[in-house]
Amino acid sequence: MIPELGHYALVLALALGLIQSIVPVIGARRRDAALMRLADTTARMQCAFVWIAFLALTLCYVTSDFSVRTVYENSHSLMPLIYKITSVWGNHEGSMLLWVLILSLFGAWVAGFGGNLPATLKANVLAVQSWIASAFYLFILLTSNPFLRLQPAPFEGRDLNPILQDPGLAIHPPLLYLGYVGFSIAFSFAIAALIEGRIDAAWARWVRPWTLAAWMCLTLGIAMGSYWAYYTLGWGGFWFWDPVENASLMPWLAGTALLHSAVVMEKRNALKIWTILLAILTFSLSLIGTFLVRSGVLTSVHSFANDPRRGIFILAILVLFIGGGLTLFAWRAPTLKQGGLFAPISREGALVFNNLFLTTACLTVLVGTLYPLALEALTGAKITVGGPFFNLTFGPLFVALMCVMPFGPMLAWKRGDLLGAAQRLMAAFGVGLVAVAVTLALEGTKPVLAPFGVGLAFYVMVGALVDLIERTGLFRAPLATVRARAAGLPRSAWGTAVAHFGIATSMLGIICAGTWGSERIVEVKPQQTVSLSGYDLTYEGIAEQPGPNYSALVGKFTVREGGVPIGVMEPSKRSFSTRGMTTNEAALMIRGAGQLYLTLGDSKPDGTTAIRLYYKPLVMLIWLGAVVMMLGGALSLSDRRLRVGAPKPATKPALQAAE
Amino acid sequence: MRRLALIALFLTLLPPAALAVTPDEALKDPALEARARTISRELRCMVCQNQSIDDSEAPLAHDLRVLVRDRLMKGDDNRQVLDFIVARYGEFVLLKPRFELRTLALWGLPPAALLAGVIGLIVALRRRRTAATEPAPLSAAERQRLATLVEPGAD
Numbered sequence: 001m002i003p004e005l006g007h008y009a010l011v012l013a014l015a016l017g018l019i020q021s022i023v024p025v026i027g028a029r030r031r032d033a034a035l036m037r038l039a040d041t042t043a044r045m046q047c048a049f050v051w052i053a054f055l056a057l058t059l060c061y062v063t064s065d066f067s068v069r070t071v072y073e074n075s076h077s078l079m080p081l082i083y084k085i086t087s088v089w090g091n092h093e094g095s096m097l098l099w100v101l102i103l104s105l106f107g108a109w110v111a112g113f114g115g116n117l118p119a120t121l122k123a124n125v126l127a128v129q130s131w132i133a134s135a136f137y138l139f140i141l142l143t144s145n146p147f148l149r150l151q152p153a154p155f156e157g158r159d160l161n162p163i164l165q166d167p168g169l170a171i172h173p174p175l176l177y178l179g180y181v182g183f184s185i186a187f188s189f190a191i192a193a194l195i196e197g198r199i200d201a202a203w204a205r206w207v208r209p210w211t212l213a214a215w216m217c218l219t220l221g222i223a224m225g226s227y228w229a230y231y232t233l234g235w236g237g238f239w240f241w242d243p244v245e246n247a248s249l250m251p252w253l254a255g256t257a258l259l260h261s262a263v264v265m266e267k268r269n270a271l272k273i274w275t276i277l278l279a280i281l282t283f284s285l286s287l288i289g290t291f292l293v294r295s296g297v298l299t300s301v302h303s304f305a306n307d308p309r310r311g312i313f314i315l316a317i318l319v320l321f322i323g324g325g326l327t328l329f330a331w332r333a334p335t336l337k338q339g340g341l342f343a344p345i346s347r348e349g350a351l352v353f354n355n356l357f358l359t360t361a362c363l364t365v366l367v368g369t370l371y372p373l374a375l376e377a378l379t380g381a382k383i384t385v386g387g388p389f390f391n392l393t394f395g396p397l398f399v400a401l402m403c404v405m406p407f408g409p410m411l412a413w414k415r416g417d418l419l420g421a422a423q424r425l426m427a428a429f430g431v432g433l434v435a436v437a438v439t440l441a442l443e444g445t446k447p448v449l450a451p452f453g454v455g456l457a458f459y460v461m462v463g464a465l466v467d468l469i470e471r472t473g474l475f476r477a478p479l480a481t482v483r484a485r486a487a488g489l490p491r492s493a494w495g496t497a498v499a500h501f502g503i504a505t506s507m508l509g510i511i512c513a514g515t516w517g518s519e520r521i522v523e524v525k526p527q528q529t530v531s532l533s534g535y536d537l538t539y540e541g542i543a544e545q546p547g548p549n550y551s552a553l554v555g556k557f558t559v560r561e562g563g564v565p566i567g568v569m570e571p572s573k574r575s576f577s578t579r580g581m582t583t584n585e586a587a588l589m590i591r592g593a594g595q596l597y598l599t600l601g602d603s604k605p606d607g608t609t610a611i612r613l614y615y616k617p618l619v620m621l622i623w624l625g626a627v628v629m630m631l632g633g634a635l636s637l638s639d640r641r642l643r644v645g646a647p648k649p650a651t652k653p654a655l656q657a658a659e
Numbered sequence: 660m661r662r663l664a665l666i667a668l669f670l671t672l673l674p675p676a677a678l679a680v681t682p683d684e685a686l687k688d689p690a691l692e693a694r695a696r697t698i699s700r701e702l703r704c705m706v707c708q709n710q711s712i713d714d715s716e717a718p719l720a721h722d723l724r725v726l727v728r729d730r731l732m733k734g735d736d737n738r739q740v741l742d743f744i745v746a747r748y749g750e751f752v753l754l755k756p757r758f759e760l761r762t763l764a765l766w767g768l769p770p771a772a773l774l775a776g777v778i779g780l781i782v783a784l785r786r787r788r789t790a791a792t793e794p795a796p797l798s799a800a801e802r803q804r805l806a807t808l809v810e811p812g813a814d
Contacts, residue, residue, distance in 0.1 A: 235714045242709045344784060356776045364769040371765045381761060384703045386711070386754030393769050523682045601681060610682050 003068050006056025007147040010097075013049040013104065014137040016042045020130035024123035025195075036123035040111040043126050046133065047108035054088075054101045057146050061088050067153030070094060070146045076159040076578055078549040086169040087160040092294060092310075093146035095173060099290070100136045102174075102181040106210075107133065110185060117206060124192035125185075132184055135317045143310045159549065159578035168228030175221030176248055180286040182214025183255055187283035190276045191325060194332040204266035204275065209637055211262060211279075215255045216633040222248050223626030234584040234599045236517070236614045238510075238622055241387045243298045246369040247289030253362035254282040257355045264351050268413060270340030271348070273333045274355070280329055284322040285362070291318050297373060343415040350408035350416075354401065361397040365390070402456050402507065406463025409496055410470075428466055432459030443516055453511040460504035464497040491639035499632025502625045509593070509621030517616045526607045533615035535596060536560045537569065542600075542607055550574040552585075555600050555609060559589060571600045571611075593620045680713060684721070686728050695728050698740055702727070703754050711754060723752075 020042040027035025057070075061084050066072040074091045075084055089098040107129045114122050140146070189207045193199040225248070230238040239245065258278040264271045292298055295311030342348040368385045375381055406428055410421035436455035443451065469475065471493060472486045520532050524539040531537075540556040554572040558565055569587035576583070589596040594617040601610030680699075686692040696713060702723060704715035712720040712727075723744070730740045744752055756762045797805065 233714070234716070237714055240709055341787060352780065356773070356780065360769060360773045360776060363772050367765060367768045371762075375761060379761065382749065382751040383756045383762065384709070384751055384754055385756060385765065386703060386709050388701055388755035389765075392755070393766075397769070397773070521680050521682050521685065612680075 002056050002059050002065070003147040003149065006053040006060075007145065009049040009052035009056065010137060010141060010147075013046045013053065013100075014134060014141065016046045016049065017130045017134035017137055020046065021127055021134055024127040028120040028123040028127075028196075031120070033119060036119050039123050039126035039130075043104075043107040043111035043129070046130070047104040050097075050101050050104040054097055057094060057097060058085060058088050060147075061085065064157065065153075066155070066157050067149050067151075068146075069148045069150050072150055072154050072157050074160050075157040076549055077156060079160065079165070080548050082167070082170060083160060083165050087164070089173050090160050090164045090169055093140070093144045095177075096136065096140050096144050096294070097146055098173065099177055099181060100133060100140065102177045103129070103133050103136065103184060106182060106185055110188075110210075114206075120196060121189075121192055121203075121206075124195050125188045128188035128191045129184065132188070132321065135320065139310075139313050139317065143313050156578075159576060162550070162574065162576040162579060162581045162583045163232060165549075165576075165583075166228065166232060168224065168232070172221060172225045172228055175217050175224060177221075179214050179216075179218025179221050179255075180248075180251060180289065182210060182217060183251060183258075183279075183283045183286050185210040185214070186258060186279040187321075187325065190279035191328060193276060194328050197332055197335050199272055199276065199336050201266050201269045204262045207279065208259070208262045208266060211255060211258055211282075212633050212637045215252070215259055216630045216637070218248070218252050218255060219626055219633065220630045222252060223623045227623050231586050231588060231597075232583070234586055235612065236586075236597045236616060236619075238513070238619070241368075241385075241390045243369050244293050246365050247292045250285040250362050250365050250369075251282055251289060253358050253365065254278060254285050257358035257362070258282050260351045260354050260358075264340075264348050268340040268342065268348055270338070270342060271352070271355075272338060273336055276333065276336070277329060278355070278359075280322075280325040284318075284325065285366070287314075287318050287321060288366075291315060292369070342413070345411065345418045346416040347408065347411045347413045350404060350411055353404055354408065357397050357401045357404075361394055361401075364393045364397065368393070399453075399456065402460050402504070405460050405500055405503075406467070409464075409467045409493070409500075424470055425463055425466060428459045428463040431462040432456065435459075447515050450511055450515040454508060457504045457508035457511065460507070461501050464500040464504070468494070468497045492636045495632045495634075495636030495639070497632070498635055499629045502628030502630075502632055504625070505621050505628055506623075506625030509618050509623075509625060513594075513616040513619035513622065517614055517619075519615075520613045521601075521610070522613075523608055523610045530611070530613060532596075532613050533617075534561060535591075535615065536563075537596075537598070537613065539609070539611075542603055542609055545572070547574060549578070550576045553600070553603065555603075555611070557587070557598060559596065561591075569596065569598050571598045573600050590620060593618045593624070595619050680724065681721070684724055684728065686732070691728075691731050694737060695724070695731055698727050698731075698737055699724055701741065701754055702744060703752050705748065705752060709754075723748075 020039050023042075024036050024039035026032070027038065057068075059065075060068045060071050061075050062081065064071065064075060064077040064084070066075075070091055070093045074087045074094075079087070087094075089095040107126060110122070110125060110129065114125070117125070186207050189203065189210075193203055222245075225245070226238045229240065230236060258275065261271050261275045261278055265275045291311075291314045295314050297311055340348070368389055372383050372385055375383060406425055407418070407421050410424055411417070432455040435458035436451045439451035439454045445451075468489075471489055472482045474482050477485070518533050520530055522530055524530055526539055526541045529536050529538045537557045537559050540558055542553060542555045545552045545554050552572045552574045554570050557569045557571075559567050559569055567589055569589055571587040572585045574583045574585060575581075584599050587598045589598075594615065597614040597616060599612045601612060603609035680696075686695060699713035700711045702712045704710045704712045704717050704720040704723070706717050706719050707715050710720075712723045726744065727740055730743055735743065741753070750756065756765060758766050
């Protein structure tokens with residue numbers, strides 16, 4: 001009964017979605033307030049019905065109702081409750097349901113928080129949002145129904161893929177989807193603006209909070225995914241340039257560009273057409289990512305051909321929305337008025353530079369991800385485009401971006417003073433050079449570029465601080481003035497500095513962990529001690545430990561630093577009998593911002609075991625930097641001018657006076 | 660003893676080669692081993708998704724790692740080892756595709772896009788600057804009209 005209820009709720013959501021796709025557009029054309037307002041109600045109702053569907057499916061998983069096919073295929077009665085819940089989206093059907101859940105959630109938020117939007121714009125936005133939602137409801141109902149029953153019902157499920165039985169699954173996909181799907185709002189706003197043929201700085205102000213929120217979730221989602229891969233895959237890599245990762249990186253790059261160009265549009269009424277295009281492209285890349293991951297095209301062009309129904313359906317959605325969006329853009333964009341002139345050396349110019357490099361980086365990732373597929377489909381030749389390619393092409397673009405980054409906030413709008421900015425950045429240059437010198441002195445010249453990378457990271461970090469110091473007058477003005485200025489500084493300025501500091505922090509972590517990490521791959525006997533980077537690990541032995549739905553082999557290692565015990569590391573291997581799979585659970589020990597990383601290899605009956613031990617200096621900075629970036633986004637989002645719901649209509653002068 | 664027997668039983672159930680590079684694979688000569696690791700990072704494990712053989716736990720990756728070390732012991736230089744493996748397994752194994760006719764677009768597109776973007780920006784800037792700073796010269800009719808306005812009675 002429960003799965004049928006969920007199925008039915010999803011059908012109802014589709015029906016509402018179709019109504020919302022058409023009626024508000026007619027209402028906006030006829031300026032009929034009642035028809036336009038209908039979208040508010042349907043958006044909320046859609047959200048409610050998708051929630052019902054989602055909760056129904058969750059209930060099936062929690063109660064281990066194996067008569068439902070997806071539950072049978074992806075769950076097990078012995079799994080801990082948290083994994084029973086997370087396995088809802090640990091498979092194709094359920095993850096698509098999560099996708100539309102978040103989509104409908106965003107739709108409901110626009111309906112709820114968009115009270116100050118012009119009525120026609122809001123109606124059109126909600127309609128476009130509903131076009132996307134309806135397409136995906138149809139996709140789920142026709143090709144990926146999670147509520148299908150099995151007859152007769154099996155007694156036990158086939159278990160969730162052991163690699164996914166990890167807390168990471170609880171956090172990573174929902175955050176990633178919040179990001180992916182959040183960009184749909186920017187897309188809907190862009191399409192609605194093109195339909196209306198009118199766009200101004202206020203548009204950017206409405207779009208920016210949504211984009212910012214989506215970007216924050218995506219940033220954190222990617223970082224969490226990276227950390228998850230880092231501790232699960234057993235050798236301490238944090239980024240693999242895997243197509244699935246690229247699929248999430250591309251919307252992030254385009255979304256970052258969109259955030260920056262929307263600033264120009266909001267402040268200076270320039271780059272309007274480009275911003276609209278970016279909004280369309282960003283969500284298009286989210287769709288392409290969904291297509292790549294969900295259609296099976298990645299494993300091989302042939303596996304796509306074997307079960308083409310889902311792939312073709314998503315491809316059709318892709319063509320419809322990307323093609324339709326771009327066509328509408330080509331048709332309507334020339335009618336939009338451009339405004340806001342600026343000199344090349346200006347804040348706008350720096351943001352254009354940012355956009356140029358971010359979009360090129362995004363294109364590089366796109367080409368690198370799709371090229372093998374295209375080549376195989378066209379010529380049958382199989383090639384691989386992996387990490388070394390991306391490091392060589394993506395790397396220089398990012399370095400250029402980082403070099404210019406501190407200048408951006410230093411330059412004035414319209415016409416900036418490059419020399420003045422450089423003078424104010426002297427401290428940053430200085431610290432960067434010192435960092436290069438110190439790194440060279442400490443680590444030598446072996447990887448010749450790495451010390452310069454460290455210098456670059458420090459330069460950007462200090463550059464972000466210098467910006468804040470300049471604006472608050474720290475070290476120059478009296479403390480009271482500084483405090484007043486700091487309080488008066490717009491939150492978005494703080495956000496910029498914090499986010500720029502964050503990306504430099506991540507960069508520092510990536511360079512240090514990748515360059516100066518050390519490793520030992522050895523076989524150890526019980527009581528034998530292994531040393532690495534000043535840490536001594538004594539192997540105490542290995543023992544079996546039963547888990548809820550697996551049995552584990554746990555090794556025990558005492559860690560000493562300079563003879564003083566500082567803790568115990570217990571790497572393990574879990575064996576899942578249902579799927580006959582083994583997972584390697586690395587033991588991690590955080591030391592400062594670095595980490596000791598230990599995994600088990602093959603063991604012999606006498607207790608001898610192979611181990612892989614790493615010391616990764618400053619590796620935590622990679623993810624910490626992402627968190628800092630997200631906080632920067634949050635600061636920006638809290639800016640009163642941008643807060644969801646702002647700006648206040650002019651009819652409330654009492655509130656305006658505080659500005 | 661019973662515990663050890665249990666562990667032994669447990670171990671036989673595990674699939675083999677659960678580590679990427681295993682201790683017995685490593686070469687005695689550290690310089691040679693370092694070269695082997697460098698080469699391994701450029702080679703793809705063919706049964707995994709974009710993992711290098713240096714990081715992969717698959718048995719096939721193990722075979723390739725042994726093969727790389729075998730060639731190094733026979734005195735091949737890095738390029739020769741890669742050529743040998745490509746000759747056997749095809750270019751699919753290279754994580755960094757070689758620069759050839761069929762990968763021209765792959766390597767060429769990113770710099771071409773950057774260049775196109777820069778040129779496009781310069782052109783747009785020029786056009787805007789001329790449009791903004793130098794208003795279009797007066798037409799003959801406008802000049803005539805200006806003349807009549809400035810010096811009434813001249814015509």
